[in-house]
Amino acid sequence: MKVVVLGGGIAGLCMGIYMHQHAIEVCVNERQIFSAVGGHAFLMHHDGIAVLNELATESNFSLPGKAVHTFMLKDSTGLIVNEKALEDWQCFKRTDLLACLNRFLPAYSLKNNRVFSHFITEEDQVIAAVFLNGEVEYGDVFIGADGANSMVRQQLFGEVKFEPGKVKEVVGIVQHAELAGSLQGKFTKFQQKDQGLSFGLIPTSGTEMVWFMQYDPLLADIPEGIHPRSVQYHELLRELCFKLLKDFPIEVQEVLGSNDFKTSYIWNTRDFDLLPSFHHQNVVLIGDAAHVALPFTSAGTTNAMLDAKTLSYCLLHYPNLNTAFSAYYQLRAESINEHVNLGRSLRDSFLSSTSLSVIPLISSVLK
Template sequence: MKVVIIGGGIAGLCMGIYLHQHHFEVSVNERQIFTAVGGHAFLMHHDGIAVLNELAANSGYVLPGRPVYTFTLKDPAGNIITEKPLEDWQCFKRTDLLACLHQLLPTSTLNNNRVFSHFIYEDHKIVAAAFLNGEVEYGDLFIGADGANSIVRRQLFGEVDFESGKVKEVVGIVQHAELAGSLQGKFTKFQQKNIGLSFGLIPTSGTEMVWFMQYDPLLDDIKESVNARSSENYHEQLRELCQNLLKDFPAEVQSVLEHNDFKTSYIWNTRDFDLLPDFHHQNVVLIGDAAHVALPFTSAGTTNAMLDAKILSGCLMDYAEPDTAFKAYYQARAESIKAHVSLGRELRDAFLNPSSLGTIPLISSVLKQ
């Protein structure tokens, strides 16, 4: 049986590795050239780390994550509001994780420069995926792992009703050896008490940190569009936005902004959508952000995508009929995904209205699968 995976991000690569390890014929098709691009860094909890350890077992490759042992929440004056230990959490640079996952698949299974166009049907059955470069990949099963803006999902289910997350994030990576060295193993967040505004820092190496600013765009914002991002002064506007919103935050925050190259930073417009009625149609199934998108406050998006790959691969091995496997996969994932969507919205509302709900958590206890 040949499985064609559309999308070579973390979800698609994990799916490909699982299937390859269980002797499926696999083709992973990525729109970009297979260099690790896009995104900055993210937290991952035990469930995701367990998947990575399983995928890399006996490979000899060292996983790239760095442990995060404590979470410290401070007010804008730098006073500690709360501090607690974190059990089995790590910070991963997306580029490092993608590079590691690429090594766990034979290069013969990886195809790049393939932007998905449409499915090819024979006798009302999907038999191949066609790409904008004119190439075609035939297969028996097809897995859509092409992200939140999934073309595969759109062709199967039509347009989803995205709900605005009402919160935006500016995300960046900064070289700052002194500060990174002092914050090793720590996740530090500065939170305004009365408005939706926060700033977080997590070291990704001994000299480098990922940082983010979560903010209510009603406080201040800049014009976001493809044309705006290509303008000469866009990154300067981004710098000014951060400096203006964070002007009352402590010296550590100001130092990060001074050292940061805003040409490598970007704004993430958070959004989600309700649980789909199913994750498959005929012989095509969705995983990761193509199947479900939740707001970032649960810190579980990447882990959920990897769990999709683990559970779907298990269902495909347990059931002879793909349709039965797909239904079992949906049944295993739907309740948890629905709960994560709901929890993300609850935490979003708490972030936007902190005075009414007290100090909000930075990251939630991850829901058990």
């Protein structure tokens, strides 16, 4: 059996590593040559960390990640509203994790500069994937791991109906040794009491922090149509953050003052309802290609990794592809649906501005 993975992000790489560890021929195809760009950082809880440890069993490379042992929720004046101990949570820089996972696969299993175009079928079975550069990869099983805007999903099921997330998120990374040192092991979030606006900080090293601003775009926003790589966009993004967060505590102002807005971006959150299936014939979806949830649960990356683990198990233990893919869906669908609904519920609580009783992002997935 040869497995062809379309997409070399975290989900696709995890899938490739599992296949390689079980001596199954695999080819992971990525649209770009790996570089330290794209995304900043994310939280991961026990289930995802357990998958990473499994993937690292045959490697001498150390895993990235920074332990996060405390969640601290403050109001926009800096007053502590809630403080909770966290068990087995870590913060990962996306680039560090991708670099680590790339090392777990032999170079011959990774193919770059391959933007998926279409499938070649024969007797209602896919026999090859064709890429925009003209290259073709033949295989027996094809796995779509090409993200939220998945072309594989579109060819299997058509266009999905994305639901607007109603909340936008600005993400950045700053170097600030003093503040990072004082916040080691802590995820600190400042929440406005009377409107949908918050600011979060998580140290990724002794000197570096990832930060984010979640906001209701009805409060203020950048006009549409401005190119996100333009000087004007970066200037407007800086003005937006300082405007919305002008009454937040001094540490928030220090982070914004230290931030290079050329490396920051706005994430337009969105999701879609659970698909009726994750596969068609010998093609199956994992990660954001299969499901997209809002960011409030901090479970997106972990879910993608669990997809890879579960699908790998099913491929190895079920007698044929149809039963393996059906079992994979049954094992994952309920949890995915819960996270979609949970994300929407937490978003609505965030926007309702009635209280600070809900811990945004992570409260409902804490064990």
